[in-house]
Amino acid sequence: MSNYLIIGIIAGLCTALLNLSGYVGGMFGLGIILIILSPLPLMIASLGWGSFTGLIAVVSSGVALSLLISPLAGLLFMVVNSVPPWWLARLATLSQTNTETGETIWYPMDRLLMWIASIACITSVAMFIPFGFSLDQYRDTISVMMNQVYEAQQLSLPEGTALTIDDIVSMITWMAPMASVLMVTFSSVVNLYLAGKVVQKSGKLQRPWPNLHQLTLSPVAVFIFLVGLALMFILSGLPQILAQIVATAFGTAVLLVGLSVLHYLTRQSPARLVILWTTYFLLAIFQWIGIVLIFLGGAEIFFNVRSRMPRGPLRPTDQDKDEGNGQS
Structure with missing residues (x-):
């Protein structure tokens, strides 16, 4: 104890x-x-x-x-x-035992990903609680902070620029919730995966730990993403930002499934590391890469892309990983 x-x-x-x-x-x-x-x-x-x-x-x-x-x-x-x-x-x-076969059934990873997206929504919406869910108060607080920063650092916008402090405040007002969602989602996924791997190496992990290329998600997540995306263009003010939070959270979850499919499709390629690292690098710079991955993730969720691809021989490292996890 x-x-x-x-x-x-x-x-x-x-x-x-x-x-x-x-x-x-x-x-x-x-x-x-x-x-x-x-x-x-x-x-x-x-x-x-x-x-x-x-x-x-x-x-x-x-x-x-x-x-x-x-x-x-x-x-x-x-x-x-x-x-x-x-x-x-x-x-x-969490797990339960099948009474007929005696097999241990562990909590599905797709439900975990749904929980991660939901938690990202809740924690990001919670940032508006101190402002009484008032968009004006939220924006005014950001405006005061930005003016204090510029005054303290004696900064000024370059001459001839079309940007004003109000433009920057509006940009932060719109982007801060999205950044919060992205940070919570990626932090949760990365930490859960790393924690599982660390505990697995120590021999104390009870459940078989899935590889990155095995991630999947419920179709419900895609519908929630699409509804949130549609509401972003219909609503305005705080409801629009809340819709943006929902769309970002579940869109990121679908994107992660797309990355998982990419990990699977490149398993047989000698240029696998180059492809994956290039994709991650470009994803951090170009947003359209994320759109492509969302489409790929959606295709996997509805049409099971991985099962339609020839498996082929595994590389030695991947084969060892799968055998270590008790999976084929």
Whole structure:
């Protein structure tokens, strides 16, 4: 019992300090990496030592920030940043036994991805709570912050530019919720995958851990994405931003399925790493790459593209991975 308690406390402290260090170091470069990876210790504790240990990590992370900053900051961090990854890790360890065959059935990964998209929506919508869900108050707060930054740094917009402070505020008002959704979604997926791999290497992972090329999703996610996308062009004001949050969250989930299909289709290619890294690099720069991947993900969800492709011989590394996971 004491070991579980110690591991939970250490994991919670690591999660809190990684997040705090990221914000102190700035939201760019190493800082953003620390923030994204901050749930990793908590997820490792939950997957390897059980959901109770993970719950201890959740509480200790909140207590740590309560002591370092304020009780309100600790409570908000615990609810928004610690509970969601703990819940995802708990779901990942859920299972039931088939009474006829005795086979263990684990919580499906496609439902986990649905949960990730839903959590990204909820946490991003929650950012409007301090503003009373008032778009004007939200925009005014951003405007005040931008003016303070420009005054403190003695900055000014270049002469001849068509941009104004109001234009920049409008851009941030529109893009900040989308950036929040993307960060939560990718952070959840990356940390859950890495935590599973780390715990698997330690021999403490109970469930077989799927490879990247095995990710799938329910068709419901595509319909939610399309509805959110349509409402973005119909609504205005705060409802439009909320529709954007929904469309971004579930569109990102479908995009991840598209990336999974790409991982599968390139398994036999000697240029696999080049193709994958080039795709990830271009995805960070050109948005149209994301649209292509969303179409690919949608095609997989509805038409099962992977099953229609010839499997062919596996590369030795992929074969070892599949055998290690007990999958063909």
